[in-house]
Every structure is written in C-alpha cells, then in structure tokens.
Amino acid sequence: MIVCKNDSELAAMRVSGRIAARVLQRLAAAVAPGLTTRELDELARELIRAAGATSAFLGYRGAPGAVPFPGAICVSVNEEVIHGIPGPRRIQAGDLVSIDVGVQFEGFIGDTATTVMVGAVAPEWELLAATTRHALEAGIAAARAGAHLSDVSHAVEQAVMAGNCRVVREFVGHGVGRELHEEPQVPNYGRPGHGPVLKPGMTFCIEPMVNLGGAAVEILADRWTVVTRDRRASAHFEHTIAVGPADAEVLTRA
C-alpha cells in the first residue's frame, strides 16, 4: 500500500531531502583525481554528522550472505552501476563517478544521486551522463497528480532511448519516507497508463540507472557492487520527490 504523507511528514522530508542534497553537492565538488572512494566516504561521514543526520545506507542489510553495507554512501565508478562500496579505488581523470547519498534526519529519509565527470571524459560518456540526467528530469515532469505511476517509468525510458542508451531493469526506484525502501517500486521502463494513480503526498525516488552498452548487469563477489556485464560505462541520477497538487516537488534539489 502506498501511504501519502501528511503536511508535517512532508515538512520533515523537505528537511532530510535538503540535507541529502547539500551533502551530495559537497561530495560532487570534492571529487578529484587521486582521491580514493574511501576518502570520499570519510568526507560524507563528516558532512552527514555535521548536519545532525545519519547515513541511511551504513549497515543496510542486502542480499543473503552480504555484509551489512559498510559505507555511508555508495560510490560507483565507470562500469560500476550502483552500490559501489567505498574503498581503495583511486579516482582518475576521465572517470565517471556516481555518488549516492541517503540520510536519515528526525525519522525521515532523503535519497539522491548524481554522476560526476572527472575532468574531460570521453564524449560518449558525457552523452551518457547527460541522457541519464535528462531521463530523471523527464520522469519528474511526468510525476503529476492524476498520472499513473508507469507514466513516470515510461517517460524515463523514452528519454533514455532517445539518447541511444539502455535502461537497467534489475534495479528500480522506490517509495521513500520513514523507510529507505517503501512501496511502490518505480521501474525505469514500462508502458504508460498502468499502476497506481499518483496522489498529492506520495513520496518516491526516481533513479534512472543507464548503460552505454548492453542493459545487462551483474553483481560482484562482494555481493553489493553492481557492474555492467560488458563493463562499459553506466550513470545514475536520483531525486526524492513528493507528488504535489499539480507538479511534483523535488525534495533533494540543491
């Protein structure tokens, strides 16, 4: 069941969303050649703590047999799609670095991601990042009260296809609120006019994960890191939104 948030819950989600947005903005600005993804995670921990929040990802339980997520953020470089564990990997010029931030503040979650181009990247990677960002915006524009949920999915998919890239199908966006993952699931593909009708107060994350090559992905032996099967590049952008009386309100816009 999709629970609509009331006004005080939406107010709380605006705060957690703003915290997530600011943390992500600071992290994106800090990305530079030579930095390890663990160092980026250490900065994230400082920023999240300074905001009085906690990471919604640290300690998150994943697949059976996987360790609880050990990072405060996910950092996914180049062929890594999502759920990259911060570690010794050193960011290089020309990399495409996806950063996913989830924070909890006073009981509510804000969840947002961006993909940073480190210096000059290959032109087709630039196009991939632009397409993914555009697909997120197309999804947000479709998330209007009275629309069907799959209208959002369809809008994302159309934008990805227009950019001649491929949508990852195994991982999807999600409802969000007191929990990181609530109903509904928000796929990045689908026919329009299906699923629940959007109502004011619904809050969910739209998060296109988009590949330059094939759509197929696999999970590394760490049981977290999702990579493209063909090891070509992938990008990820995400916002937490609230369906409003008409247009959606983006809660994680910096």
Ligand code: MG
């Ligand atoms: Mg998410």
